């Protein structure tokens with residue numbers, strides 16, 4: 001028997017909590033493994049998993065008020081049953097109240113026999129109070145940070161940090177935007193197709209797409225993304241799914257065909273393959289990452305996209321590797337490991353995992369990688385540092401400290417003639433995007449030149 005979307009959602013949320021895995025690959029694998037009856041069930045599963053993760057802090061705040069015991073000591077699996085049921089009740093239209101209570105009670109009876117009475121009583125109490133329950137939220141005027149944390153479901157420490165940087169109004173709009181479903185954006189593989197050609201091909205296959213505003217390589221999907229990857233264009237490697245802000249980073253590097261490029265922290269090669277396409281597959285990109293499994297995935301992706309000029313190397317980029325390569329690269333991209341706070345729309349689990357001290361510990365690793373990048377770049381070459389996070393210790397402060405260690409570098413504020421991203425570069429010379437200001441993931445980049 002095929003499990004229901006609700007029980008699959010609880011299984012996935014339990015695994016995400018237990019293993020620290022990301023929701024996206026687990027959900028993808030689950031959708032492939034279980035032939036859910038119809039598209040509506042697949043969408044329900046997706047919105048239950050992401051919606052519950054996004055609104056988890058808000059849901060827990062309500063459950064704590066409905067529960068007489070100590071919520072922190074409740075079994076994690078029961079918490080996830082309650083969270084998904086309450087999420088459906090508060091935010092989804094389609095499921096009748098009695099059905100969601102009954103299914104949560106049945107799930108609990110099977111998994112935690114004896115605890116079903118608690119789940120039944122708590123959810124019935126929630127339904128009785130209605131969607132506009134009478135629990136008073138912290139007041140936005142008197143306690144703006146607590147208000148934003150509860151209503152917009154973000155950890156209080158993070159709201160406090162953003163509020164110190166941006167003030168409460170901007171923090172509210174950023175946290176609201178983080179809870180939106182992000183657009184599905186793809187980057188055309190210009191080695192095999194072009195934006196107009198791919199657009200026409202996808203439309204022939206029944207997809208509706210529009211050209212993205214900032215990225216000249218991007219198309220945004222209007223409507224569901226089911227079957228996009230298995231479409232004929234997807235199978236032929238004519239595109240890659242990539243947020244629009246992420247598509248702008250390789251353009252900031254602005255590589256020329258024939259150059260020697262170093263892609264430090266290449267991961268599975270989302271930006272490496274873009275660099276290669278911008279270079280028309282001519283020259284060399286050396287792609288470095290700590291994890292061999294990611295390099296294997298990169299090699300598979302490059303082959304699918306028709307790229308032959310990428311070499312991969314496994315190394316810890318923060319150590320003194322590559323002595324013979326010092327001063328040789330024309331351009332270096334450091335797409336640094338970071339806290340990922342700019343991607344909360346796509347990875348809402350991050351906000352519940354991250355600890356207040358984590359961003360500074362990333363900062364130490366990022367600084368080590370930048371020092372190595374500085375040594376490997378040739379004089380006159382360009383170093384681009386990028387992250388997908390929105391905290392100064394991983395961004396502006398990190399670059400400030402780098403510049404005070406490396407007097408041979410300066411900030412280049414204009415991205416170069418080929419880039420469409422100039423409107424996103426501030427007076428301080430830094431590139432920034434955010435979900436609330438530009439509708440894209442939150443990225444930061446600094447373009448530096450070595451004298």
Ligand SMILES: C[S@@+](CC[C@H](N)C(=O)[O-])C[C@H]1O[C@@H](n2cnc3c(N)ncnc32)[C@H](O)[C@@H]1O
Pocket residue numbers: 264265266267268269270271272288289290291294315316317318335336337338
């Ligand atoms: C933001 S991700 C890069 C994403 C990638 N550039 C892309 O566009 O697909 C950061 C990468 O840094 C890698 N990494 C973390 N620590 C590293 C280290 N010490 N040396 C090299 N790579 C490292 C991680 O494995 C991860 O793939």
